[in-house]
Amino acid sequence: MSGEPVIKTEDLSVEFQVGNGSVKALHDINVSIYDGEVLCLLGESGSGKSVFGNSILRLHPDNALVKGKIFFNGQEITALSDKEFLPLRGAQLAWVPQSAASSLNPLKSIGKQVDEVYRLHVENDKKKARENTIDLFRLLGLPRLPELADDYPHELSGGMKQRVLVAMGTSAFPKFIVVDEPTKGLDAVRKREVIKRIGHMQKTHKSTMLLITHDVAVAESLANDIGVMYAGEIVEYGSKDEVLNSPKHPYTRGLINALPQNGFHAIKGFSPSASDMPTGCKFNPRCPECTQECIDGHPKLIISESEKHVARCYHA
Amino acid sequence: MKKGIKSRFFSRRRSLFTIGIICSVIIAFFTIIGPFIWNADPTATDYANQCLPPSGEHWFGTDNNGRDVFTRVISGAHLSIGVALAVVGIGAAIGITVGIVAGFAGGAVDTILMRIVEIMLSFPGIIFALAVLGTLGNGTEHQIIALAAVRWAHYARLVRIETISVMNSEYLPASRAIGNSKLRIVFRYILPNIIGRVIVIATLSIGPVILAGASLSYLGLGAQIPSPEWGLMINGGKEYIRQAPWITVAPGIAAVFTAFSFNLLGEGIGDLIDPRLKEKAEVD
Amino acid sequence: MAQFIIKRIIYGIIVIIGVSFLSFIVLSLAPGDDAVTILTHTFIGFDDQIYQQDVNTVTNLYSLDRPLVMQYGSWLGNAIKGDWGVSYVHNLPVWQMILGKIPYTLTLGITAFGIAFVISVPIGLYVATHRNGVVDHVSRIITIFFGSIPSFWLALVLILIFSVKLHWLPITGMGSVRHVILPCVTLMVGMIPSTLRITRSSMSEVMGQDYMVTAKSKGLTERQSVYRHALVNTLPPVITMAGLEVGHILGGSVIVETIFVWPGIGKLLYDSIISKDYPMMQGCIVTIAIGYIVSMLVVDIVTAAIDPRIRLGGGRN
Numbered sequence: 001m002s003g004e005p006v007i008k009t010e011d012l013s014v015e016f017q018v019g020n021g022s023v024k025a026l027h028d029i030n031v032s033i034y035d036g037e038v039l040c041l042l043g044e045s046g047s048g049k050s051v052f053g054n055s056i057l058r059l060h061p062d063n064a065l066v067k068g069k070i071f072f073n074g075q076e077i078t079a080l081s082d083k084e085f086l087p088l089r090g091a092q093l094a095w096v097p098q099s100a101a102s103s104l105n106p107l108k109s110i111g112k113q114v115d116e117v118y119r120l121h122v123e124n125d126k127k128k129a130r131e132n133t134i135d136l137f138r139l140l141g142l143p144r145l146p147e148l149a150d151d152y153p154h155e156l157s158g159g160m161k162q163r164v165l166v167a168m169g170t171s172a173f174p175k176f177i178v179v180d181e182p183t184k185g186l187d188a189v190r191k192r193e194v195i196k197r198i199g200h201m202q203k204t205h206k207s208t209m210l211l212i213t214h215d216v217a218v219a220e221s222l223a224n225d226i227g228v229m230y231a232g233e234i235v236e237y238g239s240k241d242e243v244l245n246s247p248k249h250p251y252t253r254g255l256i257n258a259l260p261q262n263g264f265h266a267i268k269g270f271s272p273s274a275s276d277m278p279t280g281c282k283f284n285p286r287c288p289e290c291t292q293e294c295i296d297g298h299p300k301l302i303i304s305e306s307e308k309h310v311a312r313c314y315h316a
Numbered sequence: 317m318k319k320g321i322k323s324r325f326f327s328r329r330r331s332l333f334t335i336g337i338i339c340s341v342i343i344a345f346f347t348i349i350g351p352f353i354w355n356a357d358p359t360a361t362d363y364a365n366q367c368l369p370p371s372g373e374h375w376f377g378t379d380n381n382g383r384d385v386f387t388r389v390i391s392g393a394h395l396s397i398g399v400a401l402a403v404v405g406i407g408a409a410i411g412i413t414v415g416i417v418a419g420f421a422g423g424a425v426d427t428i429l430m431r432i433v434e435i436m437l438s439f440p441g442i443i444f445a446l447a448v449l450g451t452l453g454n455g456t457e458h459q460i461i462a463l464a465a466v467r468w469a470h471y472a473r474l475v476r477i478e479t480i481s482v483m484n485s486e487y488l489p490a491s492r493a494i495g496n497s498k499l500r501i502v503f504r505y506i507l508p509n510i511i512g513r514v515i516v517i518a519t520l521s522i523g524p525v526i527l528a529g530a531s532l533s534y535l536g537l538g539a540q541i542p543s544p545e546w547g548l549m550i551n552g553g554k555e556y557i558r559q560a561p562w563i564t565v566a567p568g569i570a571a572v573f574t575a576f577s578f579n580l581l582g583e584g585i586g587d588l589i590d591p592r593l594k595e596k597a598e599v600d
Numbered sequence: 601m602a603q604f605i606i607k608r609i610i611y612g613i614i615v616i617i618g619v620s621f622l623s624f625i626v627l628s629l630a631p632g633d634d635a636v637t638i639l640t641h642t643f644i645g646f647d648d649q650i651y652q653q654d655v656n657t658v659t660n661l662y663s664l665d666r667p668l669v670m671q672y673g674s675w676l677g678n679a680i681k682g683d684w685g686v687s688y689v690h691n692l693p694v695w696q697m698i699l700g701k702i703p704y705t706l707t708l709g710i711t712a713f714g715i716a717f718v719i720s721v722p723i724g725l726y727v728a729t730h731r732n733g734v735v736d737h738v739s740r741i742i743t744i745f746f747g748s749i750p751s752f753w754l755a756l757v758l759i760l761i762f763s764v765k766l767h768w769l770p771i772t773g774m775g776s777v778r779h780v781i782l783p784c785v786t787l788m789v790g791m792i793p794s795t796l797r798i799t800r801s802s803m804s805e806v807m808g809q810d811y812m813v814t815a816k817s818k819g820l821t822e823r824q825s826v827y828r829h830a831l832v833n834t835l836p837p838v839i840t841m842a843g844l845e846v847g848h849i850l851g852g853s854v855i856v857e858t859i860f861v862w863p864g865i866g867k868l869l870y871d872s873i874i875s876k877d878y879p880m881m882q883g884c885i886v887t888i889a890i891g892y893i894v895s896m897l898v899v900d901i902v903t904a905a906i907d908p909r910i911r912l913g914g915g916r917n
Contacts, residue, residue: 059813090819097817102810105829107907116828117818152908168818435618440851443869443888450873450881451626527750531855534752535870550753561760568753575748583744 004074005032006176006208007056012068014051014060023274025051027232028068030303033176033208033225040211040219040240042255043229044271049212050098051232053178056210057095058085072176091121094174098181098212100161104153110161111149114168121172129171136167139204140197159190163197170205180212195221216259220244228252231272231282234301238309248311250287281313289315333584339577347397350390358383358391358544369562376566379549380556381542385563388544389570395545397574399460400525404518406464411471412514416502418472419479430476436469442528449537456545459538463525470517478510512589520582523575530571546571601904601911608900612893617676619889620882624672627878635659637876638688679886685879689872694883698865702887705857705864709849711780712787716845720792721838724799728834729826731804743793751852755786755859772861783860787852791845795838802837806830836903843899850888 014026026048033039041049054060056070070078077085097103105113115129134146140163142148153161162182169177182198183191199222202209211222219226226243228236236249247253254267269286272278278285280295293314301312362382370377376385418429448462482505491501532538533547546567553563635658636650659665684694727736762782763771769778807830815825853866865884872880904910
């Protein structure tokens with residue numbers, strides 16, 4: 001943790017206009033990601049973690065309203081116009097989408113789709129772009145090189161497509177990458193392979209990364225810091241070891257207890273929907289330690305240099 | 317309150333449906349009530365008043381035989397819409413039956429029926445209808461047969477797909493297990509599942525069928541003189557298009573308005589039921 | 601790819617045989633005696649006395665007393681050799697007459713087809729990227745309206761306005777560009793709605809796909825991502841619709857050619873129906889079927905060239 005953070009957010013909130021009303025998907029997120037580190041956002045689907053990743057790259061649909069500030073290398077990128085922001089996207093800030101099956105253009109060869117990023121941001125040279133693509137594919141452990149680059153997405157397995165997307169995200173050597181659910185829909189063997197390769201790639205390129213996942217195992221193998229998300233808020237934040245070994249928030253404890261090796265103790269109830277939020281602490285209806293205080297007040301979460309492991313809980 | 321009505325009937329999703337309903341009510345008025353108000357004989361000739369231009373007395377003028385064009389257009393509505401409803405009804409009935417049989421039977425029966433459906437769908441319908449009429453000869457009943465013989469395939473394909481998906485669903489074995497017969501399954505599970513789509517396709521096909529019927533009659537392969545069928549009237553009027561264009565124009569406007577109303581209604585129902593469904597129906 | 605094309609060709613041949621069989625059977629069910637029709641058209645006048653022995657001679661000459669399936673079999677056998685029978689009315693080989701009409705139908709059809717696509721595809725793409733805008737709503741209403749106009753009436757109204765009233769364009773006949781305009785517009789109005797809608801729905805589906813977000817995340821501008829990733833994915837359904845439009849042209853040509861007295865296949869078919877010239881009807885229907893199947897074949901090949909999933913079959917894994 002040294003110097004200026006690569007990515008820093010201040011009170012970042014996102015609302016979606018739906019019909020006549022609006023739904024708040026993300027509340028006041030304040031995080032910093034430092035050079036060469038991996039921040040993992042851990043949470044169930046619908047907790048707002050992908051919304052956070054999309055906000056950094058401005059990938060939201062038109063009905064989204066983003067409030068608060070995002071800084072990239074000290075520059076306030078939320079103040080840029082779309083035109084000013086465009087050169088950053090793909091070149092400095094990259095994104096690896098979730099749902100690998102549908103995120104590749106089915107009618108173009110995977111090689112061409114990865115080359116495109118290099119040719120757009122580094123150098124418009126067909127040959128060099130392809131060399132770079134093959135290097136990345138090799139680093140990510142893809143087989144049958146270089147012929148594989150001429151294959152089409154439908155000829156690849158899910159794990160291979162996922163790695164192609166990782167290659168696409170890194171092919172212009174971005175400063176910062178958002179990797180969204182890289183293991184979604186993969187079986188255990190492929191999941192391990194993808195995690196291993198992403199870790200290897202991240203260390204080789206010394207990338208700064210925001211990793212979004214619902215899988216504690218993925219966070220454990222790749223993260224430096226972990227932010228646990230629940231209902232659009234970060235409920236616990238700290239280094240990987242602190243969060244996973246001595247969790248402070250009942251929800252984090254619940255997630256860890258729900259792991260197979262800890263006996264599958266699922267948290268009772270379901271995440272609240274964005275249109276029907278409980279008052280007070282949002283976890284209170286499901287919390288075993290809930291008191292009157294938790295229903296009346298909404299606990300705060302302040303991450304500071306002096307106290308890095310924090311939880312949004314009155315009992316922590 | 318005023319705003320409430322506006323948003324209820326004229327929201328983006330419902331506007332076409334509402335306009336379609338209003339137009340359909342106007343058509344229903346002229347078709348059902350009209351003949352009682354304007355109850356002149358549509359085939360009565362009056363050679364003293366040939367080819368009179370539109371006036372207060374003859375709203376759409378008179379034709380070359382001195383018949384009142386407005387009266388003829390009104391009574392023609394009866395014929396055109398009647399033919400269209402019969403065609404759509406018969407086509408849907410045959411199509412639904414074939415689709416369910418093919419979906420249920422599977423195997424060779426399914427393959428043969430679906431090949432026939434494909435051939436029917438992959439061939440310009442009007443040509444097939446022409447061939448049938450060329451054989452059967454003219455007449456309104458033959459026209460209904462010819463058009464229904466083209467329409468059924470659309471329903472058969474849709475219903476077969478739905479039948480197969482119900483057959484493969486998880487509740488079917490359960491339903492069989494508790495002793496439901498095949499016929500009961502058809503009525504309890506398959507028909508309710510497809511009714512929405514069938515209604516959309518049926519409504520959307522009324523307009524085209526009205527136009528196809530008029531086209532056939534125009535070509536002399538359908539209703540016969542002196543019937544006030546719109547296509548036939550247009551055919552009869554085209555000889556007088558220089559002196560009395562209203563004989564040709566008026567029944568055409570009626571046909572366009574009727575087809576447009578039913579098309580709006582079909583689109584509107586599609587918007588209401590499921591926006592994605594409609595785009596599928598369009599491809600048919 | 602070659603295997604795919606061969607499969608489609610075989611399938612097309614089966615469909616053509618199916619259509620020819622179906623139409624042969626339907627036409628054979630016609631009331632009235634074929635022999636009498638042939639006799640009155642070819643050998644004697646309409647008002648002449650019909651003698652049974654002449655009818656019998658004609659029946660023998662044309663082998664009209666054999667079972668239907670055998671009659672069809674010999675028709676098919678001859679048709680493959682290029683003998684499509686002889687027109688009852690014109691007493692000329694059917695094939696020769698049809699061949700002479702094809703260029704006229706193609707001229708009209710290709711012109712209308714080309715212009716309709718040039719108009720409707722760009723509008724479809726525009727409204728798909730500006731959904732629920734004013735242009736979208738207006739174009740939807742107009743397409744529904746266009747789809748509600750019977751082509752024979754439209755043709756007459758166009759004649760009324762541009763030929764009878766304004767004297768700008770000739771009513772019927774052919775020979776100059778001005779003769780093509782009205783029949784062409786009539787055919788186009790029937791084609792524009794379906795083409796525009798399929799373009800719009802295909803394009804808006806593509807614009808909602810995950811890979812379009814990927815394209816955006818790469819740093820492509822809106823325009824670049826549309827040109828590089830959206831358009832090619834929009835094509836397959838549009839091309840399929842183009843194939844179906846060929847059917848519309850062939851079917852619509854019956855009416856348009858009849859009204860504008862355009863000497864194509866459609867007019868020939870109509871005339872043969874009116875005069876009960878069954879070999880000619882059969883020939884025209886089969887020609888139309890062949891035209892249709894060929895266009896669908898072209899569609900299949902073009903789609904396969906665009907889409908590797910069709911070209912290469914299923915995944916290797």
